[in-house]
Amino acid sequence: MKAVVSFVMLVLGSVSTDMAGECDMAGFYTELGCTPVPPEGGALCPDSFTCPDxxxxxxxxxxxxxAYDNGATLPQAxxxxxxxxxxxxAVFNGEPSFSCAAVDCVEEFDNDMQQQxxxxxxxxxxxxxxSVCGKDAIAQLKTCEVDGKTYHEGETYQPKNTQKTCLCTADFNGTVSDTYCADINCGLEIHxxxxxxKNCAPVFVGSKRSCPIGFECQTxxxxxxxxxxxxxLTSQCTFGNMTMTIGDEVTVDDNCTKCTCSVPPFVTCVRKNSCDSTTL
Structure with a gap:
């Protein structure tokens, strides 16, 4: 079985319920170094963010x-x-971007062994x-019960209402510990x-609290x-060279994707896994 790994950056952090896990777009903006605009009334989730150039x-x-010049390499650390x-x-046709070596994770088991x-x-x-193979060997592993699901020692999971990945370990005592967890970072600036x-809009599938699957740009x-x-609210979104207020939408070619100004300054797109041919 061959699994192509998506780009998910991990940075150590706390596992308590956090803004990135509770608030739409908070993880996206936090990763980019944007500053939340304090919401009125002491609410947890910001209405908008202020982002750097x-x-x-x-x-x-x-x-x-x-800044990195054409041909410069990012330090892996x-x-x-x-x-x-x-x-x-790499600067191509006047447009700078980062390129990275592709990483494929390959697990090779026959069909019978794969199930065990x-x-x-x-x-x-x-x-x-x-890997751990065989029912008896798997049964010997410690387990972690988190959010109603069971994970075996060595498996990873994402606690509810967090933007973190955690590792099930033999030390698990029923409480999720930041010792074995890491913040999920999507590698936005790199990829x-x-x-x-170009002020394009990130596209999410279902939840705006996960990593985007791509971007929609102005045409x-x-x-x-x-x-x-x-x-x-007075905060505005920018989409390409267009400016809009909260509640406005922008049209895109994909009928399954809806793009709205909801948490400025970026327009946010949400794509349904399935929809009819004419409406979201």
Whole structure:
């Protein structure tokens, strides 16, 4: 069985219920170094964020505010992502972006054995670092009961209302510990730098508290559909060279994707796994 690993960056952190796990777009903005605008009434979730200039010099790549020239390589220690290796800045047709070596995780079992094996991981590993096979051997592993699900020692899980990945260990005592957890970081500046520079909209599947699967960008067909700003907020979204207020939508070619100004400054797109051919 061959599994192509998506780019998920892991950075150690706490596992308590947090803004990134509770609030739409909070994880996205926090990763980009944006600052939340305090909501009125002491609410947990911000209505909008203030973001830095992602590309002060249009001829250079930027990562965490540091500029990289064409051909420069990102230090691996700064990336903190075992699935992103040998990432470097490349300028093609005047557009700077990072490119990284592809990482494929390959697990090879025959069909019979595959049903009797579990893959085991380390918290800082991209691919599985081992496997346990056979019902008797699996039965000897410690288990972790989290959010109504059972995980075996060496397996990973994401606690409810957090933006974190945790490792089930033999030390598990019923309480999720930050010792065995890491923040989920999507590698946005590395893998989507041109989209960020062009004020494109991240596309999420279902939840806006996960990593985006891609971006929607402005085209010659893009139109703004004015909506209702029920909260009467003044913050605005930017989509390409268009500006809109909260509640406005932008049209995209995919009928299964709806793009709305909901948590500025980025427009947010949500794609359904299934929908009819004409409406979301």
């Amino acid at each position: 992602f590309q002060p010099d249009p001829t250079k790549c930027y990562y965490k505010g540091v 700064l990336i903190s992502n075992p699935c992103s290796l040998a990432c470097g800045c 094996c579990i893959s085991t991981f380390e918290l800082d590993s991209c691919c599985s670092t081992g 989507y730098q041109p989209d960020l520079h 010659t067909k893009t139109k703004v559909v004015r909506g209702l700003n029920i909260r009467n």
